[in-house]
Amino acid sequence: MNKCSAKELAVFEQLQGEMATAGFERAFLDQMMNNMKKLEKEDRDKKKDKHIQ
Numbered sequence: 074m075n076k077c078s079a080k081e082l083a084v085f086e087q088l089q090g091e092m093a094t095a096g097f098e099r100a101f102l103d104q105m106m107n108n109m110k111k112l113e114k115e116d117r118d119k120k121k122d123k124h125i126q
Contacts, residue, residue: 081109 089102 081106 085102086104088105
């Protein structure tokens with residue numbers, strides 16, 4: 074499992090519960106954490122590129 078803050082984890086777990094109640098049984102928590110990790114990396118890369126130019 075990816076690392077995330079306790080606050081993020083609580084939000085993701087709440088969303089996962091709501092999605093499961095609505096009938097979505099996929100690994101929502103893992104998907105959201107992977108997406109968050111990807112977005113954070115893209116943000117770091119943009120900042121890095123901005124400083125290089």
